[in-house]
Amino acid sequence: MQIPDFLEFGSNLTNLEKTRNFNVFGNYSLDPFRTLLDSHGWRDRKKERLRISVVGTNGKGSVSHFLSGSFSNLGYKTGLYTSPHLFDPKERIRLGPSFEPVTGTDLREVSNILFTESNPEELSFLSWFEWFTLAAYVLFEKRDISVQVYEAGLGGRLDATKLSEADIVVLCAIGEDHKAVLGNTKEAILMEKLGIVSERTKFLFALEPEPSLLKILENFCTEKDLKLFLFPSLPTGKSYLTHNLEYVKFIINTLQSHLTKEFPGLEKQGDPTAKPLSQPPGRLEIVSKQPLIVFDPAHNPDAIRVTLSSLDSSFPGKKFSVLAGFLPDKEGESMAESLKAYTEEKNTKLYFFNSKEFKLPQGSESYSIEPEELNNILITTGQKEEGLLVLGSFRMYSYIRSED
Template identity: 75%
Template structure:
């Protein structure tokens, strides 16, 4: 019998990122996925590993990227699992030292493991996200990856990456997003994110949150006997990428101290390099120099605010117009208000992409443009110095093609 293609098989599974039907989480349980994975030993550690879970509302993609590259530079074989992707789902699974997306041969290797040890029938109940998470589990173990970084998807308690059984939890900024699933307050959302902790988890790193969240965090760590390390939250006027890079340096320095004391017995098998940490793709990324176009995936009110505040330090002297596109389940009106305030201050233009995929914020019809006029908007006029594109990862393919 031929081995099914990894991507083709995955395309037939339920993909919540496309359907946006997050109501299914009302009855969701990790137990079926856990039982399947454990029945085949697909998350079993063949030797000691350092598995790091990265959770939060904003910044976890860049923090995951910086963590993976940092450990690779220190000489550890490192794997990185992230979501969502910008262009190609293969971007979600990456291996050191270059962290290029997995290739077709890698996917064939994953499929051979899964369909030789398991069956299509028992794998077919998985969701698309579970399928890719499982792919990362088996490839990282097959390739003897010492440091494994898993960016959580929607939450924590019910996130498929919880089955990595993280040794370390890294918490990024907590904001209000997916409230129907995670809770209506930041306090509720933090508790949901903390649910990714398992019995293996020993250390928590966190950006110091506001007092009400800090109280929850400290009480949780005390109850679970977890060591807590705090790092200052993002200061006003600083690029969030610069701050996240420094946050990761803080984390890696502490973990190196722990590893050197043989409290974590992972092997350093690669060459140590001293190259600076490259920026992650799709985060304050310069898409074009002429016209000057910057992309960022900010897609909730807090993230929008942080991205706008980062522009002056990341791109000094630039005046930005804004092009945004919001998915239907997002708080479009709240985000649109922030963008309107910004562009009024900048005396620049504001545009919202209006299509079947992207929902126009209520009351902002006069700022809408149809997709067929997108290329014209991106060709900025002589008076406009730059355009910031944000609101969804999906917009990346619109402006790169």
């Protein structure tokens, strides 16, 4: 049998990131995916492993990147699985120490394993996200990856990365996002995120949430017999990247005293600060210096406020106009108000990107620009002392990069 191409096979699977049809979660179950994995041993640990699940509404991408880099500095073979991607889906799976995206050769190796031990018919029920999660499980074990960091895609209880059965869960900031799927309150959303905890989970790290959420978190850890470690939440005016890096340092320092005892075979090795950790791609990323264009994937009300608050510390003295593109399931009106208040205070411009992919917040039509107008906005920004903050869907990144 000719081995199918990994990406080509995946392109024929249901991709919720493109369809945005989250109604399917009403009847969704992880059981078929679990059965497939277990029937082939595709999530089995070949040796002692440390598997980490990173969940939350905001900040989990940067925390996942910083965690994997820190464990790599410690001397462990480390793998990172994240979502979504900026340009190429191969970006979702990265291997240390360089953490460059996997290659086509890597994915051919995965395909050879999957289609030799199974067949296209057996695999065709998978979703696109499950397909890539499966690839991470298989490749990490094939390459003998000791520390595996999995960033959850959506929620936790029903997320494909839950089946990694994490030893450690890292909880980032909780906000209101994807409410139609996860719940209408932060309390409900928190419980969905905590659903990623497995029977193997021993430790839970969390950014200290508001009192009502903290009580839920403490009760949950008591019930599940988990060791809970809290780190202060983000203070106003501080860059969230700086804060998330400090959060990861706290996690690493705490774990170093537990690794040998709790995870035999994963003794302390190197220095987690042996080399500087690179900034996660697509987070407060400078995509152009002239004009100054900064991209951030903030796409819910809490994330918008945090990103705007981070600008002054990350780019002191710089004013920003804002270009936003939000997908239809986002709370556009609330976000639009925050962006309008910021640009009015700074006396800068506010634009909303208007294309068939994006839904304009109510009342924002007067600010909207069409795709063909984008280059003029970039030129105008370059003629001023201010910068341009581009935020919202990760798909906005490709629009900005295409204008380089």
